Structures are given as C-alpha cells and as structure tokens.
Amino acid sequence: MSIRIPEKLLGLMIAIIASFVVWLATTDVLSSVLVALVIELVALTIETQIQLSHSTKVIADTLSISEVSATHKPLREVVAEYDLIMRNGSPLHIQEAQRGLLKFGEMIKDLRRGRISIPREEAYVRAGQIFDTVQKTVLATDIVMDPYKWSTGDHHLWQETNLRTARKGLKIIRIFILKDKDFLRDEFPLTNTIREQSEAGISVRYVTIDELEPELIRDGALLDDNIAITSLFTPAGEFGLFTLETSSSVVEDSRRHFERILARSHPFDRDVDSDNS
Numbered sequence: 001m002s003i004r005i006p007e008k009l010l011g012l013m014i015a016i017i018a019s020f021v022v023w024l025a026t027t028d029v030l031s032s033v034l035v036a037l038v039i040e041l042v043a044l045t046i047e048t049q050i051q052l053s054h055s056t057k058v059i060a061d062t063l064s065i066s067e068v069s070a071t072h073k074p075l076r077e078v079v080a081e082y083d084l085i086m087r088n089g090s091p092l093h094i095q096e097a098q099r100g101l102l103k104f105g106e107m108i109k110d111l112r113r114g115r116i117s118i119p120r121e122e123a124y125v126r127a128g129q130i131f132d133t134v135q136k137t138v139l140a141t142d143i144v145m146d147p148y149k150w151s152t153g154d155h156h157l158w159q160e161t162n163l164r165t166a167r168k169g170l171k172i173i174r175i176f177i178l179k180d181k182d183f184l185r186d187e188f189p190l191t192n193t194i195r196e197q198s199e200a201g202i203s204v205r206y207v208t209i210d211e212l213e214p215e216l217i218r219d220g221a222l223l224d225d226n227i228a229i230t231s232l233f234t235p236a237g238e239f240g241l242f243t244l245e246t247s248s249s250v251v252e253d254s255r256r257h258f259e260r261i262l263a264r265s266h267p268f269d270r271d272v273d274s275d276n277s
Helices: 005-026 030-068 072-087 090-114 120-131 155-168 190-200 248-264 272-276
Strands: 115-119 137-144 171-178 203-206 220-223 227-233 240-247
Touching: 072 090, 115 120, 120 155, 120 240, 137 240, 137 248, 155 171, 155 190, 171 190, 171 248, 203 248, 220 248, 227 248, 240 248
Parallel strands: 137 171, 171 203
Antiparallel strands: 115 240, 137 220, 220 227, 227 240
C-alpha cells in the first residue's frame, strides 16, 4: 500500500516544530537534532501503524472469502487443476477448461438468484433428495398424456419417493391433469398408482385438460410455500428439465396457479372407474 502524503506531512511537521521549540529553549543544535529524529521516528511509527491498520482490513476482507474457499476441498482441487491446465494444457484443453468455467459460473449466478436447474437424467433421483428437505407441504401437478406414464422408466423411483415421504408425515396434495378421464379405468396402471398414493396419505385429485384454461396446464410443484418447481419440456413434448426457484414473484405466481387449479379439480374416488364402465 502506498504511503499516504497527508500522514507523512503530519509527521514531518511535528518533527520540525518540535525541533524548533527545543532549539529555542536550549539553543543546543545537537539536542535539537536528536529530539527531532526521535519525534520523526515516533511520527513514522504512527504512520506505519495507520498503514498496517488499512492493510489488515484489506487482508481481513480477502480472508473472509478465502476462508470459505479454503474449507471446501473440492473447490480447492478444481482451482488447482484449472491452474495446471491454464499453465501446461494444450490450446484445446485450455478452451474446454474455459468453457467449463463459464458454464459453472452461470450455474453459480443462477444459485445466487435462487434458481436450480436439474436435467432429465438426474431428475427423479434429485427430486427424492429435494423431497427429503421439505418440512411441511408439497403441492404438485402432473400432466398425464399417457395412462402408462407412471409405470415406465424411472417413475417407479418417483412413486417410491412419494409413498415414503407421505408415510413419514409430509403433507402432499397432487393434482393429476389428465388428457382423458378414461385413464382412471382399472385397466390402466395409472389407477393403481393413484390408489397407492391415496392409501399412503397423499391427497390425490384430478382434472381433465379440457376443464382448464391453457395457462393452467402446468407440470410443477410448490414446496413449503417458498420454492416453486417447474417442469420444462422439449419441442417434441418430452420432459427435459426441472427448475427450482425461490424468487418471491415466481413463488407467488405458483401459489395463485395452485389455488385456481385446485378449485377446478375433483377428489379421487377409489371407485371412480366404475363411472366409466
């Protein structure tokens, strides 16, 4: 840190004035010089302490960041590996490292804004982990365009997660948005899925697509009234991504959505398929 001029001038002025006073009092040049040197030394010491105080603050501010990083071993390892690539890697490896860092940076910015994105291949495993963090309630919708949806792929993991968390006491309200009410016939496995959820304590409701305004046809959830989850789909209609957001405006929009769709939905009757026989 550079020396601050006003502080140095202050020290010099004190030394000059003190030496002049001593010279007037003693007319002893040697004593005057010695006293001046001592006072100059004191002034420099004070100046150094001021500079040290400023430097300590800067260091403390830096350490408040470094301490967080230093306690996270994976981050230290990533930084070290990135540094090695930048110093010794080929142009291609450096380019890929920079690309990865930019992608990581975008993820961190999203997290700072309260947004988490989960790709399809991780969705059901991560969703189970997320459910384990919920304290009170889950409001969820599920768009069902195929009555075999919950009996294929990784949906059995999702079903097990729902049953497990409901039996532990988590309050879950799920509204199935059906392409066709006939999906509730006993001949389709969806009916058994819904019954299992109902018997586990999940409040299961349903509504058909033609009973809803287009803006209400959403697949998502609201966790503890403070985290909104939205399912995003590819142009081909396949599930592609979960997004979790804590933005107050997004959460409020999700809350209003569930209030509206809940009012249009119907409670699941275990014998509802008899109406379609």
